[in-house]
Amino acid sequence: GDLPAGFVRLADLAPTIRQDMRYAGPDNVTGHPLAGYAGPACILRTEAAQALAAVQRDLAPEGLGLVVFDCYRPQRAVADLLAWARAGDGPQRAPDHPAVDRRALVALGYIAARSVHSTGYAVDLGLARLGAPASPGQAGAPCTAPVARRGDRGLIDFGTGFDCFDPKSWTAASGLPAEAARNRRRLVAAMRAEGFANYPREWWHFGYDGHAGAAAEDFPVTAP
Numbered sequence: 001g002d003l004p005a006g007f008v009r010l011a012d013l014a015p016t017i018r019q020d021m022r023y024a025g026p027d028n029v030t031g032h033p034l035a036g037y038a039g040p041a042c043i044l045r046t047e048a049a050q051a052l053a054a055v056q057r058d059l060a061p062e063g064l065g066l067v068v069f070d071c072y073r074p075q076r077a078v079a080d081l082l083a084w085a086r087a088g089d090g091p092q093r094a095p096d097h098p099a100v101d102r103r104a105l106v107a108l109g110y111i112a113a114r115s116v117h118s119t120g121y122a123v124d125l126g127l128a129r130l131g132a133p134a135s136p137g138q139a140g141a142p143c144t145a146p147v148a149r150r151g152d153r154g155l156i157d158f159g160t161g162f163d164c165f166d167p168k169s170w171t172a173a174s175g176l177p178a179e180a181a182r183n184r185r186r187l188v189a190a191m192r193a194e195g196f197a198n199y200p201r202e203w204w205h206f207g208y209d210g211h212a213g214a215a216a217e218d219f220p221v222t223a224p
């Protein structure tokens with residue numbers, strides 16, 4: 001194939017998993033496509049992709065399916081995110097981090113300086129009802145606003161949006177609507193059952209067990 005050994009395109013193993021690859025375009029926290037994304041595609045280590053395909057199969061009887069936002073992330077894209085977070089100019093607060101300063105995002109653990117995503121063993125994702133349309137977000141609404149105001153992006157409610165860098169996105173945050181808290185537990189349990197561990201500061205971020213020591217890569221993300 002066109003990928004390094006050990007990597008696969010998720011679409012080849014699990015074509016029913018919806019892909020909404022936010023870093024390949026401007027619809028992400030930085031407002032620009034990240035370096036290293038030449039096309040929108042979810043690329044993962046083979047074992048991690050197989051495990052995600054299993055999660056998708058496990059969820060289907062409940063009428064739910066996965067929506068992935070980011071998978072393998074080239075090292076140059078991590079550098080791009082870091083440069084955005086650390087830049088001295090520009091606003092400190094924005095709808096995707098209404099209560100946390102941009103320049104604190106790395107220190108607070110919302111953006112990793114060395115990301116497991118670059119090994120192909122981490123994935124950012126949520127859940128949607130199967131067949132639900134991907135509805136747009138409401139521009140300008142804080143990502144911590146109730147779902148009716150911020151827009152659901154076609155997902156079931158998780159209490160905040162994807163890449164909403166805020167304590168409300170901590171997986172066990174208190175004060176969430178009961179349904180959002182339930183949906184987070186449901187996602188974590190479905191992922192846990194197939195070998196993925198959640199990152200407690202981001203309900204959407206999961207690492208595949210056994211990734212320790214895997215090499216970080218920098219090949220570009222390309223659509224097939």
Ligand SMILES: C[C@@H](N)C(=O)N[C@H](C)C(=O)O
Pocket residue numbers: 070109110111112113114115116117122124163202205
């Ligand atoms: C930036 C966000 N989507 C994410 O993946 N955060 C973790 C901590 C990471 O950068 O690896």
Ligand SMILES: [Zn+2]
Pocket residue numbers: 070117122123124204205206
């Ligand atoms: Zn992540």
